[in-house]
Amino acid sequence: MTVKGKHTSTDDANIAIAAHCLKAMSHPLRLKILCILGNEAIYVQQIVEQVGTSQSNVSQHLAILKEKKILGSKKEANRVYYFIDDARMLQLIEMMRDVFCSND
Numbered sequence: 001m002t003v004k005g006k007h008t009s010t011d012d013a014n015i016a017i018a019a020h021c022l023k024a025m026s027h028p029l030r031l032k033i034l035c036i037l038g039n040e041a042i043y044v045q046q047i048v049e050q051v052g053t054s055q056s057n058v059s060q061h062l063a064i065l066k067e068k069k070i071l072g073s074k075k076e077a078n079r080v081y082y083f084i085d086d087a088r089m090l091q092l093i094e095m096m097r098d099v100f101c102s103n104d
Helices: 009-025 028-037 044-051 055-067 087-101
Strands: 071-076 079-084
Touching: 009 028, 009 055, 009 087, 028 044, 028 055, 028 079, 028 087, 044 055, 044 079, 055 071, 055 079, 079 087
Parallel strands: none
Antiparallel strands: 071 079
C-alpha cells in the first residue's frame, strides 16, 4: 500500500486484517450478534434470545466470528461466554453500533 509515497508492509497487513474481519462481519446475523455483544461478555442463550433464531444457527455464526479472531470465549460452569477479543475490533464495532444498531 502506498501512503504519501511510501510503501509499508505493516499497512498492507493491517488492510488485509481489516478486509478479513469486515468480510466475516458482513452477514446480517453476525452483525446483529456483534451489536448485541458490544463490550460485554454474554453467554450463548442470552444471544439466542436477543437475535431470535435457533441456538444451532447462533452457534454456527459465533464459531465463524471466533475462527476469524473477532470473538473470544470463556467457559464458566456450563455456560460459554463470548466477547469481542480485539480492542481495534471493539472500536470498529462501537462505531458501527452508533451508525447501524441504534434505535434513533
